[in-house]
Amino acid sequence: MIYTVTVNPALDYVIQLKQVNRGEVNRSDNCSFLAGGKGINVSQILNQLDIDNTAWGFVGGFTGKELVRQLNQRHIVNDFVTISDVTRVNVKVHAEEESEINAAGPNITDQEIIAFKARLSDLQKGDIVVLSGSLAPSLPVDFYKELLPIIKEAGAEFVIDTTGQALLDTLSYKPLVIKPNHHELADLFKTTFESDQEMLECARKLLDMGAQNVMVSMAGKGGYLITPKHFYHAKAAVGTAVNSVGAGDSMTAGFVGTYVKTKDPAESFRIGMACGAATAFTKDIAVKSQIDAVLPQINVEEIS
Ligand SMILES: Nc1ncnc2c1ncn2[C@@H]1O[C@H](COP(=O)(O)OP(=O)(O)O)[C@@H](O)[C@H]1O
Ligand SMILES: O=P(O)(O)OC[C@H]1O[C@](O)(COP(=O)(O)O)[C@@H](O)[C@@H]1O
Incomplete structure (x- = not known):
């Protein structure tokens, strides 16, 4: 089984308009809310390739409910920890050029982190965990690294899509x-x-x-x-x-x-x-x- 982890998913609010005039009222031609987040994107492609997978992470509030509704609609199996704060909205402005404002993300409590780590007890030998995307600001900066001994202990492999020192810190755990x-x-x-x-x-x-x-x-x-x-x-x-x-x-x-x-x-x-x-x-x-x-x-x- 492959598990994708999106600890800080988002509803992407995609606004389309011909051009943006800064400092003025702009009206969009079209807009939509789309479930986003890097692990969720991975799950979406895995579904297209007919590979069993489950999306893990944290969701909360009205935005989190909409995100899970969209995942269910797309038949993406998911088992997110429900948090008391609200899943972020990332704004994507598609005009003459593409601009993005990615929000920081919700507060995640210690209890919610414990509930997430408990999900990892489902892992079995041969499973693969794909860790991708930014961390919510309330999570420890080495959150991914904290998960790696648990994953390896279960005999599972992991894949990580992050950048900079956070990526370098994971290499000794041998990402696939x-x-x-x-x-x-x-x-x-x-x-x-x-x-x-x-x-x-x-x-x-x-x-x-x-x-x-x-x-x-x-x-x-x-x-x-x-x-x-x-x-x-x-x-x-x-x-x-x-x-x-x-x-x-x-x-x-x-x-x-x-x-x-x-x-x-x-x-x-x-x-x-x-x-x-x-x-x-x-x-x-x-x-x-x-x-x-x-x-x-x-x-x-x-x-x-
Ligand atoms: N303009 C493009 N034409 C063809 N293939 C593309 C194009 N943009 C992306 N790809 C494919 O998607 C892969 C990942 O894209 P890239 O933009 O490099 O990744 P990231 O989104 O992580 O920066 C590329 O290696 C290539 O196979
Ligand atoms: O976790 P991050 O780095 O804030 O990125 C979240 C964003 O990643 C995405 O999943 C895809 O972003 P990319 O353009 O970087 O591939 C968006 O849907 C989402 O808003």
């Missing part, structure tokens, strides 16, 4: 895969890359620090997979990118969902690349037919 984009990878090593070779050397260091596999995504420029024995490259699929939200989550989901079935990192990378592109080419998170349509374009080649 991490997926920094090339900017995040450069930030991790406080550098800029003059060549792909330099980038691969940094990715390789993450393996030495404990990661089992490292995928480096580069949006429309494709991606790399670095494993202990092999380096792989895939060009990005060609298409019109209409959405930057969730491409990375989709790539992670494609990798994990395929790995759980095949244990083949290169094949998992191929499906991950297709899921990322399919989401980039659609307004929402991609569905199966969109992933299948992109897949023939993805060729994974081994590089020396």
Whole structure:
């Protein structure tokens, strides 16, 4: 079983309008509330790949109720801890350009944290836990790290999608895969890359620090997979990118969902690349037919 963890999910309030005039009253053409959060996006793609999964995290208040309603409507199995504070609303303004205001998130009490950790007692050998997205401000900064011994003790694997020191701190627990984009990878090593070779050397260091596999995504420029024995490259699929939200989550989901079935990192990378592109080419998170349509374009080649 795969469990996705979204500790700080959101209702994304997507406002569409032709242009924003700052300092004036602007009226939108269209707006909608969409269940958001990186782990939830992963669950959504796993469902499209027909991989059993359960979404975990914290939800509360009227926004939390709406979020769970939408997940149920999309047949995303979920078992969130209900909190007394209110799930955040993230504002996404889609005008001439896309702007986002992501809220900090609710207060989560010690009792609610205990209830969440109790969920982890369901974990069994071979399960995979995908940890992604920001932490609510009331959670300890090393919250993810606190969960790792419990996950490993159960014989389960984990995947983590976070950045900076929080990511580096988890590597000694041997994540199954991490997926920094090339900017995040450069930030991790406080550098800029003059060549792909330099980038691969940094990715390789993450393996030495404990990661089992490292995928480096580069949006429309494709991606790399670095494993202990092999380096792989895939060009990005060609298409019109209409959405930057969730491409990375989709790539992670494609990798994990395929790995759980095949244990083949290169094949998992191929499906991950297709899921990322399919989401980039659609307004929402991609569905199966969109992933299948992109897949023939993805060729994974081994590089020396
Ligand atoms: N414009 C694009 N064209 C084709 N594929 C894309 C595009 N943007 C994203 N992708 C696919 O999605 C993956 C993840 O996208 P990326 O933007 O690098 O991740 P993140 O959202 O984590 O920054 C890429 O490796 C690629 O496979
Ligand atoms: O947890 P964070 O980093 O605040 O991000 C939450 C946001 O992540 C998303 O799931 C997707 O964001 P990305 O654009 O970074 O892929 C949104 O739906 C949500 O509002």
